[in-house]
Amino acid sequence: MRSPYFDDGHAAFRDEVRAFLAAEVMPYAARWEEQDTVPAPVWKLLGERGYLGLLHPRAVGGGERDLFTSVVFLEELGRTGFGGLRAAVSVHAYMATHYLSWAGGPGLCQEYLAPAVRGERVAALAITEPGAGADLSGLATTAARDGDHFVVEGTKSMVSNAMTAGFLVTAVRTAPGGSGHRGATGLSLLVIDTALPGVTRTPQRTLGWRSAGTATVTFDTVRVPAGRLIGRLDNGFYYLMRGLQLERLVAATLALGGMDRSLDELRAFLRAREVAGEELAHKQALVHRVADLATELAAARQLVYHTAWLYEQGELPAVECSMAKLHTTELACRIADTALQLQGSHGYLESSCAARAQRDARAATIAAGPSEVMRDLIGRAVLNRPADRSPAAKGS
Ligand SMILES: Cc1cc2nc3c(=O)[nH]c(=O)nc-3n(C[C@H](O)[C@H](O)[C@H](O)COP(=O)(O)OP(=O)(O)OC[C@H]3O[C@@H](n4cnc5c(N)ncnc54)[C@H](O)[C@@H]3O)c2cc1C
Incomplete structure (x- = not known):
């Protein structure tokens, strides 16, 4: 049966990415x-495979692939x-560099985006400060x-x-905001080049x-x-509002893959483990918990795919991006737990995959906008929407 979202090309790409990750990443x-880093040769390898520029223009070495190719990559x-x-790669390929793709001039793109796509220069996104995170103002x-x-002048955090x-x-603040700075x-x-004097x-x-x-x-x-200004002076808030939607969709898609992993490992454990002569996988109390989570x-997967489809149509589905991010990242915490x-x-051993999944899942309900902010955005949109307009009706 054909998927409305994925074709045979996507399926082949999924196999390719999965094999690559199994060989070059998992070991x-x-x-x-442990080393708190993704080593430089790994970035080069990802760049050579084209994985760091799936959405970026061909002019800078990108693949200009459709959004569902990225969905496949991010799930894997x-x-x-x-x-x-997954945070390192997605911040580089989908969060920081997309501002250059959207609004950077050709010179800036050749100097920074092209080497980023090749995996020669790593990109980061510096928005949060010790005194301001969720509230950009x-x-x-x-x-x-x-x-x-x-x-x-200033300090960025996280x-x-x-x-x-x-x-x-x-x-950065280039002009006073509504009330002074x-x-x-x-x-x-x-x-900002990290090699510049004064960057610590x-x-x-x-x-x-x-x-x-x-x-x-x-x-x-x-x-x-x-010349290192991206786009127009004083328009950063507009760019960030656009970029955050992609960031949230990417976070939601990554969470899907993380949950697949947690459930795969749980399934293997419940089948292998016997308690009082019976496989745990036969205990109804556990089977029902797995059923609910699955x-x-x-x-959640359908919400993310639908949101990606809306995004691909050229809409900026801000409410759906927030819903997808909120739901998947919170579900990922419950599944990991x-x-x-x-x-x-x-599972409680620090080195176990289950423990790591739980530590990692907690980050995603905060980064790219905390759940509380997602609820605020969604709630306001729902309350202000005309009565006959539901998000599910959008695009259908
Ligand atoms: C692992 C990790 C990686 C990150 N990576 C990056 C990065 O690469 N670049 C970057 O710039 N930032 C990054 N961040 C920062 C992230 O974007 C911020 O943590 C987030 O925006 C929240 O800001 P804050 O931590 O300052 O919390 P605050 O803004 O101080 O908020 C604290 C808490 O208050 C509540 N809250 C805040 N606002 C509201 C509201 N309007 N309504 C109701 N409740 C609210 C929420 O519970 C929130 O968690 C990262 C964060 C984490 C955890």
Whole structure:
């Protein structure tokens, strides 16, 4: 039976990605987690396979593939069960670099996007600050124009990939916002080379997502050439609002793969483990819990695919992106928690996949917009929508 979303080409691509990850990632990824990094040769390998530029234009070496090719890639990446790797790769390929794709000039794209697609320079996205995360209007890092440069001052926090990044797509305040140095207006996006004098990176040890190499980044009188501005001055908020939708859809898709992995491992454990002469997989109390989670995962998958389809049609389905992100990332926490519980002490060992899945799943309900903010966005949209307009009716 044909899927409305995937064709034979997608199926072949899934096999290819899965085989690649099994050979080149799975044997080594636990070590990268311990080392808090994804090593440089891995980025090169991903670049050579074209996996870092699936959505990017051919002019910079990208594949210009359809969105469902990326859905396949992200599901498979999630299925590795290594949240740090999936955060590192997705921040690079779908979050930071997409601002360059959308709004960067040709010179900036050749200088930064093309090597990023080849895996030669790692990209990070620096928005969050110690004093402002979910509320972008509180961002305080400034970029003051001085001749043909911007002078950047401030601190960014929780920047995934920061320790390996060659450049940071950075949200800066280029004009006062609504109330002085606050407000959503007056933000811009700058490409900041991590080699510039005045840039200091300090690792932050996180509960999960360890190979993503998270860090704070301080900018002390950093002189950034004015040509490194992405798009139009003071339009950063607009770009971020657009970019966050893709970020949330990507987070939701990765979560699907992570949940597949958790359920696969749980299934294998319940079949292999005998208690009082009976396989755990035969205990009805456990079978019903697995059934509930598998059912919820199947429903979540359709929400994500539908959202990707809407996105592919050229809409910016902000409400559906928030719903998909909210539902999948919270479900991933429940599935990871249940998988750990049902594997008993085996799941509780720090080195177990179940323990790592639980640590990693917790990150995703916070990063790219906490669940509470997702609920706020969805709730307001639902309450303000005309009575006959449901999200499910959109596009159908
Ligand atoms: C593992 C990880 C990786 C990350 N990677 C990056 C990255 O690469 N680049 C980057 O810029 N940032 C990154 N972040 C930061 C992330 O985007 C922020 O954590 C997120 O936006 C929330 O900001 P905050 O942590 O400052 O929390 P705050 O904004 O201080 O909010 C704290 C809590 O308050 C609640 N809350 C906040 N706003 C509302 C609201 N409007 N209504 C109701 N409740 C609310 C939520 O529960 C929230 O978790 C990462 C975070 C994590 C955990």
